[in-house]
Amino acid sequence: MSATPSVPGRLKEYDRIRAVQWYGDHLRLLDQRNLPLAEEWVECRGAEEVAQAIRDLVVRGAPAIGIAAAWGAVLAAQRGDDLDGAFATLRAARPTAVNLMWALDRMRSRVDAGADARALADEAQKIQDEDLAANRRMGELGAALIEPGSAVLTHCNTGSLATAGFGTALGVIRAGVEAERIARVYAGETRPWLQGARLTMWELAQDGIPATLIADSAASHLMKHGEVRWVIVGADRIAANGDTANKIGTYQLAIAAKHHGVKFMVVAPSSTIDMGTPDGEAIDIELRDPAELLSHNGARTVAEGAQAWNPVFDVTPHELVDAIVTERGVIERPDAKSMRKMFAGDAR
Numbered sequence: 001m002s003a004t005p006s007v008p009g010r011l012k013e014y015d016r017i018r019a020v021q022w023y024g025d026h027l028r029l030l031d032q033r034n035l036p037l038a039e040e041w042v043e044c045r046g047a048e049e050v051a052q053a054i055r056d057l058v059v060r061g062a063p064a065i066g067i068a069a070a071w072g073a074v075l076a077a078q079r080g081d082d083l084d085g086a087f088a089t090l091r092a093a094r095p096t097a098v099n100l101m102w103a104l105d106r107m108r109s110r111v112d113a114g115a116d117a118r119a120l121a122d123e124a125q126k127i128q129d130e131d132l133a134a135n136r137r138m139g140e141l142g143a144a145l146i147e148p149g150s151a152v153l154t155h156c157n158t159g160s161l162a163t164a165g166f167g168t169a170l171g172v173i174r175a176g177v178e179a180e181r182i183a184r185v186y187a188g189e190t191r192p193w194l195q196g197a198r199l200t201m202w203e204l205a206q207d208g209i210p211a212t213l214i215a216d217s218a219a220s221h222l223m224k225h226g227e228v229r230w231v232i233v234g235a236d237r238i239a240a241n242g243d244t245a246n247k248i249g250t251y252q253l254a255i256a257a258k259h260h261g262v263k264f265m266v267v268a269p270s271s272t273i274d275m276g277t278p279d280g281e282a283i284d285i286e287l288r289d290p291a292e293l294l295s296h297n298g299a300r301t302v303a304e305g306a307q308a309w310n311p312v313f314d315v316t317p318h319e320l321v322d323a324i325v326t327e328r329g330v331i332e333r334p335d336a337k338s339m340r341k342m343f344a345g346d347a348r
Helices: 047-055 062-079 083-091 098-112 117-143 169-178 195-207 216-224 250-260 336-343
Strands: 020-022 027-030 041-044 150-154 182-188 212-214 230-233 237-239 244-247 263-267 313-316 323-326 329-332
Touching (some): 020 062, 047 083, 083 098, 098 117, 117 169, 117 329, 150 169, 169 230, 182 195, 195 212, 212 216, 216 250, 250 313, 329 336
Parallel strands (some): 150 230, 182 212, 263 323
Antiparallel strands (some): 020 027, 244 313
16 A cells, blocks of 8 residues: 655744634634635624634634634624624524533633623633643643554544644644654545645644545554554544544444454544533534535535535544543543543533
8 A cells, every 4th residue: 555755854944824813903814615725814893704704714723713702703703793692692693512602601700700802801811822832732641642653543623723723633643753753644635624634734834744535434444454553633622531523434444443453543622522411422513505516616516406415524422542641641531430530520
């Protein structure tokens, strides 16, 4: 089988992408629907525009969604809009990623304490800065688990585009390549929006990290031939027992990894941990428009009359997870007891 070439030497420059940018009176979002063919920006000047950008996948990735929503609350305060309405609109933008709710709850608490627009802007900036610091820490912790010379497989996009910068799972990969622990990187396409093909491959190219793209359906074959030692993914919500909601297709990767003796790592900041949700069965899984499966670039590709089912997340049971990596530390073989030990008091 073909392999991604090793990266010579130690890479010195990473993380030049900032997809969520604040300009004092408006928010600029790198439009992820058009990458890698075009680098275009969407400007948001109100909470409704931010919510629409979240719904339309202009901005995506659980941490980035939360950060964008926090700035949406700032815009509402600056404009003197009804804050209750603005918070409700932002919360309804997407249901599965808990970071959205976490960031808005944090902003809401500042409003309840009497914060003005300037104080809210300070809080939103803290949320963004803390996420970047968490990602760098998770990169170090996750990379330390990987044997030198390993090949890894990742799913969806979990890098700078999905966060404040550096990334969660992709941050571990960046740190692992720099530490010469990761020698080869594989990325699955991640249908139907092709976040792996369009976004992860683009980010890795920006950093000069060679990577090999595979069809989603080739992952088990790749594992069978011993080509990877770790599957490394992010998360949109992690329940109190360690069950993990992530991009659709993650669950089947975890099953295949278990069968083939490949280790499975979930990388997410503590803001993704939802101790108020007991297990994966209680996680609300977002269903999106079936047209996303029935057409491509606005042109229908499936026979008229055909129907489609389009869940965009699935839940991986904690029994299939070898390690959850957060900025607070690593939980190996997560379960309810180990989750409580690290995140006691975090129930929302």
